[in-house]
Amino acid sequence: MNSNRNSQNATNGHSAKGVRAIRTVRTVLVSGAGIAGPSLAYWLHRHGFEATVVERSAFLRDSGGAVDFRGEQVKLLKAMGIFDAVKAAETAMGDQVVIDGAGEPVIAFSSAFFSGEVEIERGDLARILYDATCRDTRYVFGDWIVGLDDRADGVRVTFASGATATYDLVVGADGLHSGVRRLAFGPEEGYRHDLGWAIAGFTAPNDLGLDHEGRIYNVPGCGVMAASARDGARLGVGFVFHAPDLAYDRHDVEAQKQLVAATYADAGWETRTLLKGMWQAEDLYFDTLSQIRMDRWSTGRVVLLGDAAWCAGPGGSGTGMAMMGAHVLAGELAAAGGDHTAAFAAYERILRPAVKIGQKQGKGAGGFLAPVDAKKIASRNKAYKMLTRKMVGGFFNWLTARAANAVEYKEYKEYPMEPVAPAVWMAGESRIAA
Numbered sequence: 213m214n215s216n217r218n219s220q221n222a223t224n225g226h227s228a229k230g231v232r233a234i235r236t237v238r239t240v241l242v243s244g245a246g247i248a249g250p251s252l253a254y255w256l257h258r259h260g261f262e263a264t265v266v267e268r269s270a271f272l273r274d275s276g277g278a279v280d281f282r283g284e285q286v287k288l289l290k291a292m293g294i295f296d297a298v299k300a301a302e303t304a305m306g307d308q309v310v311i312d313g314a315g316e317p318v319i320a321f322s323s324a325f326f327s328g329e330v331e332i333e334r335g336d337l338a339r340i341l342y343d344a345t346c347r348d349t350r351y352v353f354g355d356w357i358v359g360l361d362d363r364a365d366g367v368r369v370t371f372a373s374g375a376t377a378t379y380d381l382v383v384g385a386d387g388l389h390s391g392v393r394r395l396a397f398g399p400e401e402g403y404r405h406d407l408g409w410a411i412a413g414f415t416a417p418n419d420l421g422l423d424h425e426g427r428i429y430n431v432p433g434c435g436v437m438a439a440s441a442r443d444g445a446r447l448g449v450g451f452v453f454h455a456p457d458l459a460y461d462r463h464d465v466e467a468q469k470q471l472v473a474a475t476y477a478d479a480g481w482e483t484r485t486l487l488k489g490m491w492q493a494e495d496l497y498f499d500t501l502s503q504i505r506m507d508r509w510s511t512g513r514v515v516l517l518g519d520a521a522w523c524a525g526p527g528g529s530g531t532g533m534a535m536m537g538a539h540v541l542a543g544e545l546a547a548a549g550g551d552h553t554a555a556f557a558a559y560e561r562i563l564r565p566a567v568k569i570g571q572k573q574g575k576g577a578g579g580f581l582a583p584v585d586a587k588k589i590a591s592r593n594k595a596y597k598m599l600t601r602k603m604v605g606g607f608f609n610w611l612t613a614r615a616a617n618a619v620e621y622k623e624y625k626e627y628p629m630e631p632v633a634p635a636v637w638m639a640g641e642s643r644i645a646a
């Protein structure tokens with residue numbers, strides 16, 4: 213039980229020392245230590261809120277494919293003071309080349325198309341965000357929320373471990389299959405729209421000898437993306453395949469591998485080599501390409517962020533948008549003096565147009581990466597050959613940066629808060645893998 217909630221005795225407005233004390237909101241529980249959660253913790257701390265992050269996994273999930281940043285999102289990385297760290301770990305990816313069955317090039321996408329201004333592996337980014345926040349944020353690994361009682365003066369939370377605590381706000385930053393969304397808004401089926409394709413991402417030995425370059429290969433309904441990873445010894449591999457209404461067990465990795473192996477058994481090119489890598493991989497990320505569409509992202513003192521609220525799927529600027537959303541959410545909470553109702557409304561007003569663009573782009577990702585028949589493969593190649601020509605290069609760059617630039621980076625006034633004693637007590641010890 214929270215016995216030390218500063219929100220109960222702090223004063224509103226500015227104290228005699230000129231330090232602003234926020235009366236209505238002080239403690240925030242964030243569910244999910246992926247990209248959105250730690251980004252939010254970073255900005256909450258800068259604005260004087262006290263964040264606790266609870267992550268279902270027993271360790272930081274520092275894997276995943278490459279993610280890129282452009283335009284306004286690069287400004288955000290700089291404002292967070294992590295740009296240099298991101299740059300130091302960048303993939304420095306070059307061209308991604310679409311090839312035919314004989315390995316011959318068909319189209320070359322310059323790095324600006326897939327890799328933006330700076331590209332980094334998701335796992336490296338997750339680690340950078342964790343490192344930037346772990347000193348000021350309480351992380352609890354291996355626990356998750358099982359009960360939310362949203363009251364007028366706070367949210368009473370019950371954790372799977374049996375611990376209970378009360379927070380001023382709860383944020384669901386727990387991804388596509390968000391637990392907070394289910395508890396606060398209802399079952400996933402009401403919000404998740406399956407786009408009809410599935411993705412399997414993993415790292416494999418660099419048996420293709422790629423050096424800062426990638427290959428995209430297709431047979432009808434199946435796409436293979438392979439690009440050299442940051443260290444050159446590994447490949448980042450993505451298999452995207454047409455799979456409408458796919459039913460699978462999210463927790464059965466072995467069955468997911470079997471499904472991918474069966475789907476790609478006769479795909480040709482170097483697919484067999486890559487499948488061998490998949491069987492050895494310990495970092496398989498498997499999911500359907502899905503979008504989350506919701507009329508509102510908050511209810512009472514509970515709000516959603518990132519994939520939990522608006523997952524767009526690959527190509528929808530999901531990572532940058534999750535980070536920009538975190539910045540806006542914390543900034544609006546500070547600007548509203550902790551009035552969460554006003555802050556949630558402003559957050560949604562600012563983010564919605566960008567999410568709309570991202571989801572529109574994301575809708576086309578499956579059909580672009582894995583066209584369903586030979587005719588569609590040929591027409592994609594024809595269209596993109598034209599688009600990648602120098603003549604329309606400017607338009608092409610504008611198109612790819614549209615979602616990233618749809619929310620301008622804005623500097624929120626910061627109100628430093630007086631440090632407070634930890635405001636929550638939990639039974640579980642926080643753990644992190646070495």
Ligand SMILES: Cc1cc2nc3c(=O)[nH]c(=O)nc-3n(C[C@H](O)[C@H](O)[C@H](O)COP(=O)(O)OP(=O)(O)OC[C@H]3O[C@@H](n4cnc5c(N)ncnc54)[C@H](O)[C@@H]3O)c2cc1C
Nearest residue numbers: 244246247248268276277356386387391413518519530531
């Ligand atoms: C390990 C991993 C690999 C990924 N790889 C890819 C990829 O290759 N390609 C791609 O397009 N997208 C990938 N994604 C998704 C991508 O990270 C997101 O689309 C995007 O970065 C937005 O981030 P997010 O923080 O909203 O969600 P996520 O990055 O998915 O983070 C959500 C976090 O919440 C945690 N979580 C889930 N349920 C609960 C719960 N009930 N309680 C507490 N915590 C919970 C998860 O373990 C995760 O750490 C991956 C996600 C993860 C977790």
